[in-house]
Amino acid sequence: RVAKKSAKMSATARPTALKRLSVALVLSAVAVAHGVVDFEMDEDGCVTTYDPSVDYFPPERRAMIGDTSLAVSADSVLAEDFSISYHRTYKVLRNLRTGKVYVLRQCGTPEEYPNLPDDLINSTFTVFAVPVKKWSTGTTVPISFLEEIGMGPHMAVVDDTYMTSECGQKLTACGAVTAPATTFGADWTASVNASDSELHFTDDWATGASGLSIDVAFDASSDPGMLQRAEWLKFAAAFFNKEPEANQVFDGIRSRFNAIVDHVLAERLASASSPRCAFVSHSPESVWSGITYPESFDISNDEYLREAIFKGGGASIDPTYAAQLCPLNWNGGKFACPSATAMKQVLKTCDAVFDDTYPTGGDYPSYTLDTFKERFQLSAADISSGDYPFLTSGRVYRTDKRHGPTNKFGGYGLDFFESAIPHADIFLNDVAAVLFPTAYPSYTTRWVRNIAAGEATAIVDATACEDPFSVCAGETAPPSPPSLFNFCDGTMCLIQPSSEETTSE
Template identity: 25%
Template sequence: MASQRQVALAWLTMLAALAVTSFAAPLRNAQDCVTPTLLKLVDQRVFPSAHQIQSTSVVTLQDRTTVTVAQDFSVTYYDTFKVVKNLNVKVNETYLLYQCGTTPPSDLAAYDLPANTKVLSIPLMSVSAEDTSILYFMKQLGVADRVGYVTSYAVDPCMQALLAPGCGRNDSMATADVVDATFTYGKNDKDATSIAFTATADPGPLNRAEHIKYVAAFFNREAIANTIFRTISAKYDATRQMVSSYVTSTAAMKPLVAWITYFPAYDSPSYKSPASIYLYFKAYRKDYTEDAGARTFDPIALNATYGNGKTIRISSDRDIIFSDLDNTRATLRTILKDVDVLIDESYYGGRNPTTITIDDFRTMYGFTAESDMTDFKFLATQRVLRLDGVATNDGSQGWLEEAVARPDEVLRDLAGFFQPGAFVASNDPNSGPVAPRFARTLFVSASKPSTVLVTSAAQCPANQLTCGGAPAPVCPAYYIDCSGKPTVATESQPCAPTCKPSVNTPAPVNQPGAAGRVAFAPALLAALLAVALAAVAGFAC
């Protein structure tokens, strides 16, 4: 039979394990929440107009304001909560986000909300990111420290640090007791805390970037999101205007561009697919091409000329798909013969991008004959590009992460390859050519070395290593100033100033979700550990 000392030691072991588990989710920062005093001073209205997303479509009624961004999502602001709707036709989900420190409405039907509306306390405290495209948006908003678990395809160094040994926070390990919500690409009806993030489904470069406002709504960061998007939009427009003016004034030739991807054959018990090559024509690629001073094919005309509805066919996204490559590759070669710039988006089996060469490209697509180097313009003029300029050692790309949020940088990259003279001719001292970030040439040499930036966890600054630790506060849109008056927070003063005596000390708040579930843990664990330690000491002799 075990001695009392052994029992006490067993308690210590169990409690140590419990402590690790309990602290897997960070505590809710009280500064995130409104206080009863503040609520009374602002008449229960916690979302001033300066802290709402901005758009050209705004409808203001007596009890609410609805802002719609394109046809992608809308946010309706009530007094103490907001309703976010993802309007993507494949998602169509509704989220009720109530300010921490308040109570959500109990009757969804009173607000014409569906019964399956997902109810979340904001700002979200700890989230799992299953899709890379959300990550840079959170970084821009200053809430990357609220990513508790992350996809293994992450490119950002600090997100890779979450995956590193000693932290190991892969999104597959995230459970409902350690995160408040999970950002995922698709819809998940079975998870009441999943949030569909569909920026990459949007057709236009700037439309995709404007999803920063969607992300912001879940963290009360709309004010900074408005500023960031205005800046990115202005930079994008400035590059577009510069290129357009240059092409018009000089009658510069617009190069013919093709975006292309090779998919190897796939064979499994549940799914089979032959090897295929796609010519991409999704709207955002067309926009990038034309705004950077180039041109591309008309997919409808291509399909009318070459399509057969089977082995050469057009998709719902207007991509042209070539299968049965032994018999269709000749047609593809005919189409590509006069292409000036070819952008290869293929995946090379998880290889470090710095090892991918022009010979690998030629082998993959079948341009192996020596004569191909002169017969195809994009090979003869050495204008084969890839979009893995920022990537990890195993081939995950910033193109699918950072680039979604930074169309202004993508456009500059492409314009630098399509119309380099535009930068030289511009009189704007801030518009000179810069080293490309996402796009790069596959033709490298001693004089033109590879420009790939390979990221790793080791590049994360020490002060940004979180491993699920307590994040910085995201203070409410109002605070009480030192004279006791409610004041709208600003970028320069986002939280309440220090006052003596303080009028801004929040009262304890009971919260659901990961943060609330562990809020009781420190005191309870301390008490239990004290008991166990006392027991061990008592039986020491």
């Protein structure tokens, strides 16, 4: 069902308000008439009787994204690093960062590609028959995305070394999912090749690549914005014809995200101050492959983290002052301080600090405020001086609150790396809650902990799996839910509300 080789083809031939309860109730009342398609598919999602006059990717089945689909709303967020274009029997999915192109043909239709985009004529690209049934990955980033659209139980092979997914841990522990030795070479490739995986997620750096033609670069962590990264839900969904599900999930994330932004803005307009913040990190001198890497003290200038600070109610450090002490690196992604002394001068301007330092041996639970002070060479005199506002107020945060069990290397997988990207709303809420605690008095952070307050980490394990479809031998999954489609009238479409959105305003 998947073309495991590249194919060279020749030419042949106001929207937010509409999602509120009043409209949601109308939609649910008439969805039978509009939330359907006029052709039949079998239990595998393949067309049963092909008709060349039918559009098999009508607006009801499309991702609502930018101007690549007619099924859009004016306030759609457009991820900057991928695009989707739809044709009658296939869709073209592009990773704009890598230039890689994937043609996804609806199974049950001919292996023909009429009206192929001009730039693809006589070019090489990979063809997948969709919907794909099984997937695999050698990296953790896609896992949470796929779980959000209901495809978590369809994983076939996964690197579980740093995986934190509760249900992923359950499925690998019982053998329902293969977790091969994580030596990315012949053994790893053989495991994927021997499985029933039809799609293998990697990234622009070929992290955990299988070396097979089913490798797909999934680069959500490179898109600059918080919602842009979350919108990669639609990139992943395209392989499973799950775009309507991705539309629904993303719409909820975006709505909650914007509500947090609005709430924080209201606090600011009510004269709440914006604490000056920075994401910082330290790396000791190390040797790798005979090359010595010097000790480093860095302050992030990453757009994603700066957005989290700003929209969460904070203010970034003064870039001009920081650059005088710690010059920007080659791509502008961080201020590289030449010494702890330079770093400490910048830290004196911070009301709150987010410490992104990787702990020795990946031992997140043992990383405390004392560890932080040792890493950044903060002496007892520094502490008592009162020159560091974030120490005086006790605001030293880390994003390592949730992690997996101890792995075979003695370290831990960090859930922030796996789950925060698709859940932009929750990450923003974490940041807003620690910067404006009075605005969120009952909120419990998911990833952010305050080491200045002695807050500890928490282990995420298989016992917390609540997905009824993630079953092991001897367990029975419930019937699959019916297919979801966008609610459309011609080319004007709305996202069908989820059940929780129709219960209250």
